[in-house]
Amino acid sequence: MHRVVLAVHAHTMLLELAIAAEVFGVDRSDLTADGRWYGLAAWTPDGRPTPWLPDVPTCTLDDLRAADTIVVPSTDDPAADTDPALRAALRAAHERGTRIAALCTGAFVLADAGLLDGRAAATHWMHAEDLARAHPRVEVRPDVLYVDEGLVLTSAGKMAALDLCVHLVREDFGAAAANGLVRRLVGPGHRPGGQAQYATRPSLPRTTDGLAGALAWARDRLDQPVTVESLARRAGLSSRQLARRMHAELGLRPLDWLHRERISLAQELLESSDATIEQIAARCGLGTAATLRRHFRRTVGASPTTYRATFGRAAGRSA
Secondary structure (H helix, E strand, O other): OEEEEEEOOOOEOHHHHHHHHHHHHOOOHHHOOOOOOEEEEEEOOOOOOOOOOOOOOEOOHHHHHOOOEEEEOOEOOOOOOOOHHHHHHHHHHHHHOOEEEEOHHHHHHHHHOOOOOOOEEOOOHHHHHHHHHHOOOOEEOOOOOEEEOOOEEEEOOOHHHHHHHHHHHHHHHOHHHHHHHHHHHOOOOOOOOOOOOOOOOOOOOOOHHHHHHHHHHHHOOOOOOOOHHHHHHHHOOOHHHHHHHHHHHHOOOHHHHHHHHHHHHHHHHHHHOOOOHHHHHHHOOOOOHHHHHHHHHHHHOOOHHHHHHHHOHHHHHHO
């Protein structure tokens, strides 16, 4: 069981705390190949259960330092000093190799502990300038949903916190588990961390239903040569209008979106089927096995064979 601890600091905000508890605190082991999921606990300054999560067990600072993943929720006072004991525990956990994720303004807590120095970090766009001003050694990225720096991750506000939590599930248990979780939560599909926060979203004609229908149409035809022009016609837009709409609503160009969907489908097929790499390449519209391998490694950071060995059905049976 993967141990997740919520660091419930003195200025914790409810929504991001609830998001993390929903993702990591509800048993959804039926979504994973090997039947594993997360075990959730919470550290609180006074050692008592938080009234917001009365059924989540509390833990000590030693337990916090020994966690597999620590999640730091947002703070309602970014300028507040972090509890020295929590600050020291976060540093000790980081030195031990614990993965630490901050949601929204929780990035200020990690910065206060020195864990973001020399790293890129995200936070809510309204607080990005304050974070950069208070912690000049942090490379603040004000226009992305989340940043994954390996053992240190940060997200923008509210819904981006959910995106980051789903990203962690994807990293731990694969695309099928993450997509299954999103379906359970009736949430949007996977959004990559580099997607825009929409802080300066342009005013555009609202044809969301048409765009959603066009994207669903394209997803059903990934094995076919879907073009930007055919996608635009399906949405009732010109190619230029489609590009503007998709950039505004998804933070992606049409071809980038199609590429992401094809790689995501490849991940699911690698996890859930025994199809060959050649068959998966054809099913995803990537043509040849060599093309799939090249694009898959560039996007996911591993070869299809390595990914299947980690997240495929055989890996689940052997775990």
